[in-house]
Amino acid sequence: MSVTDNKKAQEGGLGETVKVIVQALLLALVVRTLLFQPFNIPSGSMMNTLLIGDYLFVSKYSYGYSRYSFPFGLAPFSGRIWSAEPERGDVVVFKLPSDNSTDYIKRVIGLPGDEIQMIDGALHINGTPVKRERISDFVEKDSFGVSQPVARFRETLPNGVSYDTLDLNARGFGDNTKVFKVPAGHYFMMGDNRDNSSDSRVESSVGYVPFENLVGRAEVIFFSVSDGQPAWMFWQWPWTVRWDRMFTPL
Template identity: 50%
Template sequence: MSDAKDGIVETIKTVVYALLIAGVFRTLFFQPFWIPSGSMKDTLLIGDFLFVNKMAYGYSQYSCPFGMCPIDGRILGSEPERGDVVVFRHPVNGQDFIKRLIGLPGDRVQVKNGILHLNGEAVPTEPVGMFVEPMEPQGPQQLLPRCFNGPVGAGGSCEKEKFVETLPGGRTHSILNVGNGPTDNTPVYSVPEGHYFFMGDNRDNSTDSRVNQLARGVGFVPYENLIGRADRIMFSSAGRSLFYVWTWRPDRLFKRID
């Protein structure tokens, strides 16, 4: 009987130690993040699960272990690079967002007829066909996709135009288009020092830095609000629950985020 009790105690201790180690690991290095919406399709899909590298840009008040970092600055880490996929704290409502870093401090950003312009130059885009997904509710929120070929009935093929965009410096990523929208033509945004400009890859379905904070948009994001960089998808499920095994996406397991 004593041996059985000792075994139970050791098992409990092992579980507690494992949870403590996992908690410290999460606090210091990585933060889990589920993709709740389609604003970053097709780079990130609803139901993708990833870990955010909190050390990528150093620690801030939002990513600092145990709250021991300076309130108005960062320690360690490197500078964010244009094209990074970043998780950040919304400057107004405090929610965590994930978008692609498009504009660096001092950049001038504008969208004209759906084409991104940086510092007065159009960013090259190349059509690469269509992104196709079924017209059905997605994820726990049961969101329906928007379609270039809409309206599409339930179970039909929802299509979006797909392009490859090449940012200054040569980094490439895919973007999607569903037609003319209110953010396809914008004024020129001059990114202030210490701030960044973000956009979603699903360009017509993203409330990002193109939208003023007064209209519940992201606006310019200060450096200290950056939480970390998303580098790799760890797991992905297309269903309403992780336990719906038949909805898992094996092709996205450990997929690198470009």
């Protein structure tokens, strides 16, 4: 083989490599934009359903697509296409209405037209208290490794969806509220960690969430590391990974 032929072969090999990389990146972009997007949990507002250090997949197609489904909000259309409304109890990622850029994850509690109120820590929907059962405490550890029990309740919504909520304080800031009337085209979101969640009860920062702001539905926890441990330190995984949370459906 001549020097020229060898050079052409090298250039051809480099071209194929670049082509494969570009195709892989485009495929990843399509999957992330239209199908599934990974998110990680940075706060404890959804404990104990979601813990700090959980990594989960969110289905982008569940509620259709809006401009917030696309990177940087760049969409060739307005409104929402192929839309499907969320169900009460869904765990949803949405764009914060006050800035339309920050991602939040909460549970859908109120649908358009609903009246939502908290009375002495108990959730009421359209004037009826939601079934709430005291179950075993959730035990968490503080920064010093000291175990702290937290009161835990099993809440069951009118459509039968059940999940755990935490009650850090018997007289928390959101345990008694006014009646919230959910406007048309909006949803009322709440965190499962009721005394440690900035959600629709806080009108100045979250409030009612427009349908257009929904990014997708949380589907499954695919990875989880202990609170405060970096996920990229793979050599520590045998001790830091929460193996029992892997592939937990939501």
